[in-house]
Amino acid sequence: MFRITLAQINPMVGDMQGNLALMREAAAKAAAEGARMVVFPELSLTGYYPGDLLDEEGFLDAVDAALAEALAATRATPGLHWVIGAPLRRSGPGKAIENALLVLQDGEERLRYAKQLLPTYNIFDERRHFEPGPDVARVLRIDDVRIGFLICEDGWNDDGADYAVNPFLRLADAAPDLVVSINASPSHVGKREQRHQLFAAAARRNGLPLLYVNQVGGQDQLVFDGASFAVTPEEGVVFEARRFVPDTVTIGFAAGRFLDAQGRAPAKPPVEGLARMxxxxxxxxxxxxxxxxxxxxxxxxxxxxxxxxxxxxxxxxxxxxxxxxxxxxxxxxxxxxxxxxxxxxxxxxxxxxxxxxxxxxxxxxxxxxxxxxxxxxxxxxxxxxxxxxxxxxxxxxxxxxxxxxxxxxxxxxxxxxxxxxxxxxxxxxxxxxxxxxxxxxxxxxxxxxxxxxxxxxxxxxxxxxxxxxxxxxxxxDTDSLPPYPVLDDILKLLIEGRRLGAEEWAEAHARVAALRATPEGEALVARIHKLVARNEYKRRQAPPILRLRPRAFGSGRQMPIAARHVF
Missing domain, CATH: 3.40.50.620 (HUPs)
Structure with missing residues (x-):
């Protein structure tokens, strides 16, 4: 049985020494449990997301030094492959950095893969700093298992709707036995279920089992919920790590199936996650x-x-x-x-x-x-x-x-x-x-x-x-505003729209449509839209807000202050 450790750690942006300490601890646990591979999240060396720290003088030098320390640290766990994420320098035209995955073992680099799909929507702005990796699949054989690698967004385009390139399809052509995806996937309501549905469909469509390792912890407005998981083409999600806490857990893999420490099928997680509140x-x-x-x-x-x-x-x-x-x-x-x-x-x-x-x-x-x-x-x-x-x-x-x-x-x-x-x-x-x-x-x-x-x-x-x-x-409050149930339905459609869950959207849409059927209701909706637009200048000066929903104020909703809005 091939053993893999999911190292769902809580790194801090810029704290490379602290992040290395978390890696060493998880790797030691993995080695003690007989794992052949320990997998860390996306950009685990620096934490996600460094932003313009990547442009600061000396930052990439510190990354180089930390990477050298990580290489040296792998010698303390003979035979164990460390899968880490880091921003790495690159040559050639385009941006000077790539968002990379490295496989390190016994002081040597065994594999390097650069993220191909760089999100620039909602809270993400990776193309600001990184150059996309080449459209190639990277596969590494360890013992008798061929393992292919992806980085977060690379696995989110299997239906081909958002990008011209589909790294998952390219990887499927290489026919690995197992796909490992490292991730820094921020949490919002419904996100866990969205991940499960998307990757279960991708695994089924491509006939590939997949291990998804996610970051945990809060970073500025974002919260990462962990909830790393394993998925097979036949059964969907068959294993899930703990949510909202660090979790280092070793699972087995054999003949396309994931197994617990005793070689049995792990307990399947519930389809529905936490209740919304x-x-x-x-x-x-x-x-x-x-x-x-x-x-x-x-x-x-x-x-x-x-x-x-x-x-x-x-x-x-x-x-x-x-x-x-x-x-x-x-x-x-x-x-x-x-x-x-x-x-x-x-x-x-x-x-x-x-x-x-x-x-x-x-x-x-x-x-x-x-x-x-x-x-x-x-x-x-x-x-x-x-x-x-x-x-x-x-x-x-x-x-x-x-x-x-x-x-x-x-x-x-x-x-x-x-x-x-x-x-x-x-x-x-x-x-x-x-x-x-x-x-x-x-x-x-x-x-x-x-x-x-x-x-x-x-x-x-x-x-x-x-x-x-x-x-x-x-x-x-009702002296200045409509009753909050009415106001909230109007705001949900305006601010989040189709990003809402299907049920929440349908309910809000039906209630607002009924409201707009009267002249008074139409006027109220228009007034609320104007108030939202007029007060962008206040939100621009407000403190950061913890993100809970698909579209939060802050980096997830970038609107001009001085503009003519069409309602």
């Missing part, structure tokens, strides 16, 4: 914990308004970082209800989070007096509402500066879409946890957090109350 929950917690760790933060601070958005952000932060490392600050104004302050107290007590109180009534009044004296105009309406938000944002940044906490912004996707937020106020912060959740999803995830905890962490009074910014007397 459980998925959001795990993805956000991993994304925040890695973002904070990699940026050097141990603690976080959140403005606690007593509303659902800040409550959910506090609960997720407490889970990711530990409640002792999270601070909430409530900043009541003359428009704040006593219930909101009481709800903040109950929330933080349930979470075990410290809550500080910093009233802003007098601060805002002083600003009002100064503004009126200087301009002869009273601060009122939107000016006064935004003033309160900016005072709160300044206090939160003051605390962050004084104590070194990461400030988490609390805006959701619905509000960010239409600009229902204040620049330099509630948009202040270093990371947004729920900025890719529509408001209706925020409520659902809050309930899931309570259910997962087995007790009420987020008080039902917060979940059930009518949303309000509390910046004016009697203010409610």
């Amino acid at each position: 459980a998925f959001y929950h795990q993805q956000i917690v991993l994304g925040l914990s890695d973002y904070a760790r990699r940026c050097g933060f141990r603690r976080a601070v959140v403005g606690s308004s007593g509303g659902i958005d800040s409550a959910l952000t506090l609960a997720l932060a407490a889970e990711a970082l530990g409640p002792e490392n999270v601070v909430g600050i409530t900043m009541p104004s003359r428009f704040s209800s006593s219930g909101s302050v009481d709800d903040s107290v109950a929330l933080c007590e349930a979470l075990g989070v410290q809550l500080l109180t910093h009233p802003i009534r007098e601060i805002v009044a002083e600003f009002e007096r100064g503004f009126a004296a200087a301009t002869g105009v009273a601060a009122q309406g939107l000016t006064l509402e935004n003033l309160q938000a900016r005072v709160r944002g300044t206090i939160l940044m003051e605390y962050s500066n004084a104590h070194g906490h990461l400030l988490l912004t609390t805006g959701n996707k619905s509000e960010i879409s239409v600009g229902y937020c204040t620049l330099y106020g509630d948009t202040n912060g270093g990371l947004g946890l729920i900025g890719d959740l529509y408001k209706t999803e925020v409520f659902a995830l809050a309930r899931e957090v309570n259910e997962a905890a087995g007790r009420v962490l987020i008080p039902l009074a917060i979940i059930d109350k009518e949303p309000s910014a509390e910046l004016a007397p009697g203010q409610r």
Whole structure:
């Protein structure tokens, strides 16, 4: 039986020494378990994605040095083949770097393959830095097994719809016994099932078993969920590694079948993955914990308004970082209800989070007096509402500066879409946890957090109350916006469209079509479209947002600020 170790590691971009340490640890485990090959993710030496670090002076020299160390490290595991990913220099016309896969053994390079399909859609921009590899298949014989290799996107074009080249078809012509694909495939809702369907179809069409090894961990806005898997032409997905955690596991391969350590068929994973809210929950917690760790933060601070958005952000932060490392600050104004302050107290007590109180009534009044004296105009309406938000944002940044906490912004996707937020106020912060959740999803995830905890962490009074910014007397969100279920359907179609899952698209499309059947509904849809376009300038200045859905704000949706939009 040919043994292969899937090294689903959590590398950090640029930390080549740290990434090498993870590789050495996984390789040692593989060698101890009798593996002949250990497979690491795409660009595992540098982490995915280095971006313009690839252009920085000295970066490729550091890659060369780390690669030399990796070669030397393979001598400590005699006979074990290391499959790693790295950016490598190349010669000839075009870009000077390629996204490469290397097979190293006993201090020597046994095989090199350059990624052919370089994605430039959604969050990806690999053609910015890399030159595509030649249209050739690379196969290596180890013992009596012929192994072909692919890198991530190379396996996503088997239907030939997106690129003129199909590396999978070329590899099938070479007739390997097994295909190994190394990947850095970011996670979003539905992505696991999409991978399974696509690669099961490709394996069946080409008659080739395949091993898919993915990265895990958070990197800026992206979260990689791991969930590496094995697929056969006859049975589809027959094995899956753990999700959202590093996992180094050895499996067997013989006669076109994958086997467990005892030589038996492994337990097949369920067709359906996590429920949607459980998925959001795990993805956000991993994304925040890695973002904070990699940026050097141990603690976080959140403005606690007593509303659902800040409550959910506090609960997720407490889970990711530990409640002792999270601070909430409530900043009541003359428009704040006593219930909101009481709800903040109950929330933080349930979470075990410290809550500080910093009233802003007098601060805002002083600003009002100064503004009126200087301009002869009273601060009122939107000016006064935004003033309160900016005072709160300044206090939160003051605390962050004084104590070194990461400030988490609390805006959701619905509000960010239409600009229902204040620049330099509630948009202040270093990371947004729920900025890719529509408001209706925020409520659902809050309930899931309570259910997962087995007790009420987020008080039902917060979940059930009518949303309000509390910046004016009697203010409610519906004074400015349609009900959130209506707004969210309009936004889903506008922002994500056909990227939505089939069921979600059909539901949103049917409801919006019914809305547009009336003049009032058509006018509402047009108004929302204009609000989304008009507020691009706010989103451009907002903190990064953890990506949860197929199309998130940030690098995944690049829109001009100054443009004429056709609705």
